[in-house]
Each structure stands twice: as structure tokens, then as C-alpha cells.
Amino acid sequence: MFCNIINPRDVLSLFERMSDEDCELLNIADRPEKFMITTIAVPPIAIRPSVMMEGSQSNENDITERLKRIIQVNASLQQELQDMKNMAAWDHLQAEVGLYINSDVRGVPYPFQVAKPLAGFIQRLKGKQGRFRGNLSGKRVEYTGRTVISPDPNLKITEVAIPIQMARILTYPERVNQYNIEKLRQCVRNGPYKYPGARMIRYPDGEMRLLMGSFRKRLADELGFGVIVDRHLEDGDVVLFNRQPSLHRMSIMCHRARVMPWRTLRFNESVCNPYNADFDGDEMNMHVPQTEEARAEALMLMGVQNNLCTPKNGEILVASTQDFLTSSFLITRKDIFYDRAAFSLICSYMGDGMDLIDLPTPAIIKPIELWTGKQIFSVLLRPNARMRVFVNLTLKEKNYSKPKNASERELETMCPNDGFVYFRNSELISGQLGKATLGNGNKDGLYSILLRDYNAHAAASCMNRLAKLSARWIGNHGFSIGIDDVQPDNDLNERKRETILNGYNSCDEKIELYNKGKLDLQPGCDAAQTLEAVITGILNQIRNETGQVCMKKLHWRNSPLIMSQCGSKGSPINISQMIACVGQQSVGGRRAPNGFIDRSLPHFPRQSKTPAAKGFVANSFYSGLTATEFFFHTMGGREGLVDTAVKTADTGYMSRRLIKALEDLSIHYDNTVRNASGCIVQFLYGDDGMDPALMEGKNGFPLNFDRLFMKVKATCPSREHKYLSPVEISALIEQKLPESESTPDGGLSDASKAFKKSVKAFLLEEHEKGSEIIMKFGEDATVENQETVIRVAQKIGGITEGQLRAFIDTCMSRYHLKRIEAGSAIGAIGAQSIGEPGTQMTLKTFHFAGVASMNVTLGVPRIKEIINGAKKILTPIITAELDRDDNVNIARMVKARIDKTVLGQIAKSIKTVMTSRLGSIVITLDMNRIEDSQLCIDANTVRESIMQTPKIKPKQLQINVLDVTKLEVVPLVDRGKLHFELHSLKNMLPNVIVKGIKTVERAVVNKGKEKYKDKEGKVKEREKYSLVVEGTGLQEVMGTEGVDGRKTKSNHIIEIQQTLGIEAARWCIIEEIQFIMSNHGMSIDIRHMMLLADLMTFRGEVLGITRFGIQKMDKSVLMLASFEKTSDHLFHASASGKADKIEGVSECIIMGVPMQLGTGILKVIQRDEKPELTYASDPIISAY
């Protein structure tokens, strides 16, 4: 073979001779010879600065070193050229120039760069610390500070305490005017080291003077208007406050500064939540905006007050926590009473004694005036009569005693645990307040309602008052935890011993059964799996039971109990682990695995499956763990640690990718969601154009009608007004909500029509309920009291015209206020809303898909799969509905059609038959077996399936059907090989698939229940069978006889796209993300998932949020370069001569220009009237 390596010089000359037409075909922007470097660009010294060391030495930049080497090699090449030697330096020079550009270029012939690679240009650009990500997309800034944080309930939620030391360094340039001149003079006099001072003066002519020295007094006296003084930070200055990781926009918020002594940054504990901060040594950063415009924008957009709610789902995020909840819970106990002095004192706690407070009427007047604890909250909500805040809400706290069965009535306000919170016109009627009312993550809590019905200020000031009140109150009351809080008494010990013994015994029984092979199998499980499932069930039962006993036994003043009841810290499980029993430890979702041969630890016999040998911890933390228990406990603990460590890296990368893909999506003035290049992703955001941050109802519904209706009825009392008759009500509804209304914006009509419909439906239903109540009352009425009874009944069930009007008006006006604003960076918000919950996902990675033993992946791995648009997923599952879903036998029959059956399973025998002349294999089918599983297989079909298995080379076989149950396989080979052929055939034949779908792993009949209405309209339950199929092959499953193909779904997005199209894939993405989130108990507004799904599908194919998918989304080069594969994108762009319009977010940041979304969406366009020139210049190129 002759191999010719083309010399670069030949290439160059070839390139030079290429014609321009051919160049066009190559899709390159310029001449191809420019790919060859003939001259080298040497950057100026600013690009490659040399660092002076002490003495005369200097440290040269890597680039300089590279250039040096190139010069050296060049010199030696010249030498070699003169000497006509072998030109080794030629290759050397090639390599050096290559390394100059990219220091880890491949194909460098000799290993001379092993020592310490000198960075090339590409190394400067790429990676996290590279130019793109390290210096262009993110920059170092001035006017920042960072220290440890600590709590201070005396601060307002909008404030942050800044240590004096910091305030002396951070400055704000304030312009002198007649109002602040005296203050600034004093600052200048104080100088840079004395607070409140100033560091610098800037004069209008551009001169700047540092204020270090004795001339300060003179400067202060000469201070004139218009001069800018860089003064120290003072109270009320605007600062941005941030804690990493900044997972959502609430991780950077704007506070007002409070300069305070000591050395920590302090803020109200209520704001811990959005930052996800605690005070175990966390540090936080702050930034000081330097212009009035920046301050105004920061306050409006990032102010704590304007970010009480998360756009993730509209739940309140800034809310009371921890001690605030505990003290509220204790104050609102039913048995708490205060006399005038105590009550007044507590009232003065909440406003530092500076607020005007109207003392309510005492609850008990004789023998002495006494106020209840609940009245404190009435004062807290509405301190004086001038405050026009009327809160109306009903809420069930955690300890609300629900009716045990359906026949029992809801107890509501009569709940024995006082768990039903009822505020009426800002008076707390009943209920002990806890997390559901005051805490975060709730849409119907007190603060949410204040925020929605009134404003952010009302909610914030209420939080401030509660923080001060509870910090002071609990300081006096005292609340602590001690060893006696977790000491079990003898009775508890006895009962715990009993339950554990019982549980152990039943476990032993099951193990016995298993060993004998008599265990009843669960559907779709083998014996070992069934045993595990059963034992796990029993052991969980033990923990629950002991836990319940323990919770019941605890004294009502037990501190852990109080904390868990009010939701401030700890759960019943935590308590029972301390007192009663720690419970089963799990590793990887299973009981402790075997680390030794057939056993988990050498302390146990081999093959032992007893609870203790597999990681059940029967002791409590109080009683102490045994050595083996402790070991198992650490196993579980380590898994948790490893999981969190791995997860943070995973989710961080996922968030980054999401942000990069979605960052440029924003709402435009025509309500469409578009990316930077103007491509439409959604025609109307979230299908209805609503802002997810403002949604009040469940599941992202704009309003909570029930609550609003209650509020309207409470705040507009009927008094003398007449109650409406049914006819009047429907007439009024028709009048207020006309069917067809010409909306000027046609796009919104669909959604607002649906909203109006829902208002109407609600009112009609409410009216029906009301009239039912009135009817019931009417039945009981006698002739004398009829009038009174009807009046009472109407008060409950009736509605006046004023109320109805007020309700409809508030509904409609609020609905219109909840529309999303044009310019919202909805893409970034959506990406954060999906990325942030990822970090909180616990290690629950599996979930039963209806049937035990059939698991679906959950948690971060599954989200990753979906977002990546993975072609191959871990647990593909198809759920197939049946044509006839009420019969088990039919379901089994369909299952048999889908399930993979191999020949080995249905053959009675597979024998080799050798005669003197030829050999064959005879297969006898087991017809009983086939009939049992309703398979419809006979020798003919088996023959067909053997013919269709390419692995056993059916063309070299002769298959004879001897009879319905028997067939003969004769290999057509020469006699010498016959024996081997028969042998391998005999091995392969049992694995031939005779029935079912190849891609399916297995299918299981799933028994479910379905509610339906019979002929009389009664709701009845019936059994409903469906199939759960593990594996892929949606099309085949859909086509299987007996399966209702129209309702068959899969969790494999790519497969759905291939069989059902892009729209179905979009639906599937939304549904799958929702499924994961709901399984982890997280609620995310569906609009975010819709946006993500729309982005992934708007190109007609499912694009993953990976570097490959993002590339196909019309993104600019700079954005792609700042994402991944920096150099590839830059090289490619330069070769094809790409232009970048600087439209997207990343590009704008890199170039340092305002981006085209948010407040930057506005452009002022001025009509440019051409100035009329008095003289006319000759056009250079004339049009004629």
C-alpha cells in the first residue's frame, strides 16, 4: 500500500486554486486558504502581561512562552533548511503553532508538553473560569460585602442590619441639594473612618478628592449643590441581599439597610425561607446599587415586599417560621387568659409600644376582666379601628380532627383539638394557629389572604408585628426541651415491646411460609419479592403503631409534641424515633443488603431474613442503639449524605441547562411567548395568559371562589337588604356576566370565557346549596316561629343583591389584574421553577406503578431523562386500557397476547432425534399449558415464529409440522457439522419468541376501581382491569386485539412522538413532569411545565435541553459559546461567517448592553423627520 501524507503546502496551493463557485458549495464565508496559517498573530502585551517578581525576575505569560518557543523552532528550522537536513523542526513548528491556539490539540507527535501544559488561546476562553463564563457572562463587582448572618426578629422583614464596619466601607454617591447639604457636610467632616462619614467627593468638573487628611473641614464648608459625595451607607439605603446557591429569583432580594453595631448581617427570620438560609454559620452577600435608577428598579422588582410570593406556584414564601409558630400556637390556646395589665403588655410588644391600639372588649367581664389569647391575634391583625383590614378565612390546621368516616359530620369550629381556624372580619373566632395559617407554602394562609385581599404592606406589617410579639412573649414564657421530654414511661415501654414482639412473630411466620414455598404470591412478584414486600409492610406497621401509641401518651405540654403540632419543627416520626422506636433502615429503597456471604453482618446466621438481621432498629434514640443497629443506621445515613452530594451537582447542571435554553423567552405585547429571534413558542402564555405568581386557587386556578364568597358575605352584611329570589339571582348573573362579550383582544376570549363560565357555575352551585339549607330550615319551622326561622336560614343560605354584585365585580376585576405583564422573563422564571424543586427532591427514586414490583423511576434521574429528551429511558411503562375492562379472563387473554412467551415455556419437550441417516429436533407443545394461559398457539404458529427469528438462520432449516402439537426441525447442513448444529439449535430454540411483543419485558394485569354513575345517577364502584406493560413498543401494544388503542399511553416521550405525533409528546412531557412533582409532594404551576414542553416541541421534534437540543433552537453563536463547547462554536461560526444580532440575554450580557426583555422591552421610537438642509450636497451615487 502506498500512503501519501499531503504536505500543508500542497494543501495551501490546492486551496488557492479552488474556484469561488466551489467555495460556495463548501458553505464557507471566505476563501479556504485562510484556514491555513501562514503568518502568526502576536497579541499586544496587554493580552499577555508579564508579572514582575521581586528583584529583576519576571514571570512571563503562557502565550509569551508559546511565542518564544515558536520563534526558537522557527530559527532551528531555518538552520535545518540551510543545512539541508531531515527537517524534523518542520513538524515541530506545526505542533507548536497548533499548541499556541489550543494546548490540548490532538495529534501532537512527541510528548514534550507533559510537564506543565502552557495554556493556549482556547484554554483561556473555555470552561467555568474561562473568558466566556468567568469574565463575560459574570463579572467581579465593587460595592459588595459578605459576612456571617444571624437572626433579629426586631427588624422589619424588609430590613437588613449592616455592621458599622461594613457601612464605613460601602458608599453611595449622593448628590448635594438643599435638603441634604447639612447631613453631607457632617459626613464630609467625619471623613472615611468615622461613621457616618464619606470617602470621596466628586466635583461636577470631574475632579475627585479622597477625604483622607485635615482639609476635610474646608471641603465640607465649601460643599455646593450638584457635588457628589460618596457617603457611608446609612439607614434606609437600598441594598441587594443574596445567598448562594441562587436557585430562584428570591435568592437575591432588595432590603433597606439598618446600620447596627456588631459584626454580622442580620435579618428577620421570616425571610429565611426564600434564601433557604439558617444561622449555623451561613454567610451572605450584599451589593449596593449606585444610582437612583438602579435603586428604584431594585425596590420595585426585587423588594422583599414585592416578592412575598413565589412565581413557582403562587404560594407565600416569606412567612413566619419556627419560634414564631410555636409562640402563636401557645398564645392561641383555649385556656390562655390575660388580665388588663398582661394583655396590654402583650399588645405593646408587637409595635414597640408605639402603635395606636384599641383594646377589644374583654371576653370575660366578671368577676374580673379577662382577655383570651385569641384576642391578641385580633389586635395583631387590626390594632385600631382606623385600620380597614377585614380578614375572613377558614382553615384546617394539621391537628384538625377529621371525621373518621363519611357518615360523621365535619366538626369545624367545634373541633376538640381546636384545629379549625376561623377569622371573621379580623377576629379570631376559633382555632389554634400553626403552620397552615402562618407558615409558608400555603395559598389560603393568613398572610396570603392579607396579600391578595389587601396589599403586600398589610401582610408585611402583620409579619413584623408577629415577629416582635412572639420573640418577646416566648422570651418571657420560656420554651425548652430536656431529657424528660423524651423519656418513655413503663406503660409505653411495655406496649412497644408487645407490638415489636407481635410484628417479629408475624415476620417469622411469613419467613417460615417462604422457606416452605407456600407464600401467596403478589401479582407480578416472585416469592422473594413478595416476602420483602410483606415484611416491609409489617415493619412499617410496627413503627407506625409504636409511634401512634407514643404520640398519644405524651403530655400536652411536651415541647417536641408542641413543636410538631404547630409545625414549627419536627414530625411525629422524629418524636417517636426519639422515644419509642427508630424503625427500619433502608439502603437503596430496600432493607440492608448483604455485605458478607448471604448475610448483612457476621452477627447473624446465614440467609437470615429476620427484621433485626436486615436493619430493623427496635431501639429508640433514647434507649440507645445496639452495635448492629448502629451500623445499619449509619448505612442509611451515609446513603442520604451521598445522595445529597451527588444530587446537588446533578441538579445544578440541570438548572444551568434549563436557564440557558429558556432564558430568552418573554411575553410580548401581543401576548405571545417568543424567543429572542421572534419565533413563537406559545400563542398565549400558559393557554390563558395568567401570571402564575398571582394565582390564588388550587391547581393554578386564578381565584378561590369559596373564600371570596365567604369574605363578600362577611364584609357586605345583609342588614336591611332583601334576599334575592332564585329568579332574580339568575337574572342578575346573566346581566353581570353576559354570554357573548366583544373582547377587544380576541386571543384572551377563550380563557376569559372559561373563567366566566366557572364563576357562573360556582354561583349556581352555591345558590343550590343555599336554597337546600333554607328548605331544611323551613321543614322544621312551626307556624309561630316561621318568620324568624326563615330569616335565620336566609342569613346562612341567602344572598343579597349587593353581595352578589360585589362578588362578581371583585371576581372579574381581580381576574383582569392577574394577567401577566408584557416583558416578563417568563422563560427564566419557568426554568427556575422547575430547577429549584429538583434540589429538594428526597432520595425517593422509585414508585410503584399501580402494581407492586413494577417500578417507575422518579426524582432527579427521571426529570433528567425527560429534560434530556432521552431516547432510552430506565423504566418505560405502557398503560393499556382494555376494550372490555370488567372481566379478568379477557384481561388475562390480552395480557398473554402482549407478554413475551418463549418456546421453552410452552414446549413439553425439545428433543434431538438421531437416526442413521439424519438428525432433527422434535418439539412437542404442551397444549394444556397453552390453553391455560389462553395463548392460541399451535405447531403452525410456532413454525412461523421460528422462521422469523433471524438469529437461528431459518433459511438453513427445514421445519416440518407433524401434527397440531408436534413439529420437527431439520438443519440443512452437511453431515460433519450436523451434530454441532443440532446442539446449538437445541440451545437456541427454547428462547424463540412464539407469542407477544419482542420489546416488551412483561405485562401485568392491574386491578383498579372506577366510579361510575348507573342509570339512576347513583355513584357506584366497579372493578376495572387494565394492563401495565413494562417495556417499549407502544404501537404494537395499541394494535393488539382487545386493547383500546385510543386510550393507551406510555411514559416514553420519544416513542409517543414517533407513534402519536408531536402534540401528544408535548402532552406527555407535561404529564410526566407533573407526575414526578406530585409524587414528591411539590406543587408547580402547570404553566411552567407547559412552557417547557412547548419549548421542547416547538421545532416539530422533541428537543432535549442538552447542548444538542439547544443548538437546534435558533440560538446565537455567543450564547452557544458561553454554554458548552466554546471553541467548536467559535470556529464553526468563523468558518461559515455567521453574524450575531445580539438579541438574546446571554449575548447582551456579554456585550454589556440592556437586554430585550423585562424593563428593556420598551423602545421609544421617534419619528425621524429628515432635517431640511439649507444646502444640498451631491449624492455620491446618483439614483438615476
Next chain:
Amino acid sequence: MPPHPPHPPPPIRDTALSEEEITRLHRIQRTVLQMLRDRGYLVTDGELNMTRFQFIEKYGENMKREDLVINKHKRNESSDQIYVFFPEEAKVGVKTMKTYTTRMNSENVFRAILAVQQNLTPFARTCISEISTKFHLEVFQEAELLVNIKEHVLVPEHQVLANEEKKTLLQRYTVKETQLPRIQVTDPVARYYGLKRGQVVKIIRPSETAGRYVTYRYVV
């Protein structure tokens, strides 16, 4: 469709189709007819609602795939015709294609749908693209036609926009057609409707938040 009781092993047959095959063909034929109707061809209700029994009656107990050939014309224009072929062999070769094209040529039909059992041979595939200037042949696998995907719960309603409607849409949102969301020509739904590059489909889907939502996709 009620499932059948487990039938006894069928007698050994070579030429005729088995019971299962007949059911399959019946389902396929129904889907094809529905597809033609949705594309605007004239299909009578009687044909659409044919039961399995009627199907056997029409084509006989020993039907062959070739018997099923369908020829329909547009509802408003009888000259615009389409053929649906059901080739007999599992892998369709160039030879069969040639017979079909000659038949189409003689009857002045320029569109056809091939419902193949498994696949086309690579040669046949290139053949289709070669003759695509004259004959528009669409290939469907039988497996795809067993269930009408248009009726699937996950597939929303698609409507093809007329040129006029497309223009107003583009004007209303002031976009170029390339800035619309897209759907591929190879998308199952696009193939069902026989969409061509450059068309725009209106998609009306049920929505959790708004009840009903209208979007558009540009066929690429």
C-alpha cells in the same frame, strides 16, 4: 369491538388469511377509510361503519389483500382521485410498485397510499422519490393503521389552514411562517392528513387552564 373467545387451532392453511388476519385487515381498512374521509375524500357512512361480518361478506371468506384496493375521489372534485393499495408481499419491491404506477397512469390518478405489511425494499424507496414528481405515493405500515391515531386521547384536533387563513394568521401575529411553531412532515399526524411542506395546521387542544387553546404549526 368485543374480543373473541379463544378459538380452536385453525386448520392448516397456506393461501387464505387466518381469522386474526381478517380482523387486522378489517381494522386497517376502517382506519384507511377514516383517513380518506378526513382528507376530504368521499367515503360513505356505510363503508365506514362496516362490521367485521359485513367485511367478510363483502370480500369473501378467502379474501386476499389485493382485493381490498380502494379508489376514492374528493368530495367536491371528482377528478382528484386517490388509490389505496394493499400489497400482498411482506416486503414490497420495485416490481409491485411498477404495476401500481402503470395502473394509476392508465386511470389518471396521481395519488396513492401504500399499506405495506412490513416495509419497502430500499430500491422501492428510491423508486418512490424518483417518481415523486408525477405520482405522490405515501407509505403506511399496517401496524400504524391498526389504530386511528386521530382518535387517540392524546392527539388533539388538527385542521389544515387554507391559504387565505394562513395569510391572516401571519398578519395578525406579524410573523414570518418560519417563526411559527413547527410540525414535521414525517410526524404521524401530519402523515395521516397527508400534509405538505409549507402548510399550516391549526391545532385545537383542550387545556387545563383555559378550557380550550388554539395553536398553529407550520409543516416542515
